Amino acid sequence: SQQGEEDPQALSIQEGENATMNCSYKTSINNLQWYRQNSGRGLVHLILIRSNEREKHSGRLRVTLDTSKKSSSLLITASRAADTASYFCATDQTGGFKTIFGAGTRLFVKA
């Protein structure tokens, strides 16, 4: 079974709107990462947040982590058509090196 589960499975918004995706996981973690995958391509690393951090920013991306709820969210502000992609969260379990991916959220940004 997968460690991380994203919600929603799919999201369609207008250009300029904000997009929020959520990730829940089951066990204690070292890190949580977010990746983007354009159709048919490899994954691109967006941001990594460690278990002792609560929030990180990178450009138009904002990631939060709530270890008490075992959940994370990825916010993309002022979305663009180029943000259309699948977004995955991935977690490293505490004490290990197995990085487990969720099934992803498909984001479609309409121009």
Next chain:
Amino acid sequence: NAGVTQTPKFQVLKTGQSMTLQCAQDMNHEYMSWYRQDPGMGLRLIHYSVGAGITDQGEVPNGYNVSRSTTEDFPLRLLSAAPSQTSVYFCASSYVTTSGQGVYGYTFGSGTRLTVV
């Protein structure tokens, strides 16, 4: 350009054939791993390695072997291909932290599309 190189990009195998998917990185990353991605799904971890001579199983290791004789290379061997192994295979690498906090963000290869008929 620095990065993760996977070969081949496409492969068709007959059931029962064996083959090796190649993965090489030139960033001196300690950690390397193999994932498979089936249509509409996330990635599932097959095998991983935290350094030369060290490998371990992931979520779906059956039917696959790996070895890590050098830091740069991490080949994935399919022992006897089955239609259930039709998938896109991704190799990824990363530095390992010295603080016990796992890895940094991964660099992924562009993938190998494998079809088993």
